[in-house]
Structures are given as C-alpha cells and as structure tokens.
Amino acid sequence: MALHLETAAVLELRAARAEPQQRAVLRRRAEQRRQEAARLRERLAARGVALPPRARRPTAPSA
Numbered sequence: 001m002a003l004h005l006e007t008a009a010v011l012e013l014r015a016a017r018a019e020p021q022q023r024a025v026l027r028r029r030a031e032q033r034r035q036e037a038a039r040l041r042e043r044l045a046a047r048g049v050a051l052p053p054r055a056r057r058p059t060a061p062s063a
Contacts, residue, residue: 001044004037 008030015026044050 001037001040004033004040008033010038 011026011033014024015023015030018026041050
C-alpha cells in the first residue's frame with residue numbers, strides 16, 4: 001500500500017515537470033495507484049488489520 005502511495009507521489013512530481021500530454025498520462029497513473037492503495041486498505045480493514053488513513057499534509061504555499 002505504501003509503495004502505491006509513494007509511486008503516486010513520484011508520478012505527480014514528474015507530471016509537474018512534464019509536457020501537457022505526458023502530464024495527463026502521469027496524473028492518471030498516479031490516481032490509479034492511489035485507487036489501488038485505497039482498495040488494498042479496504043481489504044485490510046475488512047480483516048481488521050488496516051491502519052487509519054494518513055492525514056493529508058497541508059501543502060506549502062508556492063513562492
């Protein structure tokens with residue numbers, strides 16, 4: 001699950017630097033990773049072994 005979330009974060013960073021067409025693909029792939037992590041968390045919660053969702057960190061203002 002952590003790997004999916006970390007991969008999504010890396011894909012988002014790459015998307016921020018990519019050309020518009022590739023940006024859309026990278027963001028879609030990042031969202032797919034987050035969805036897979038959510039499905040995995042649900043399966044673990046059904047077994048009673050999932051940790052609570054991580055709180056989102058506030059984003060720092062851009063300079």
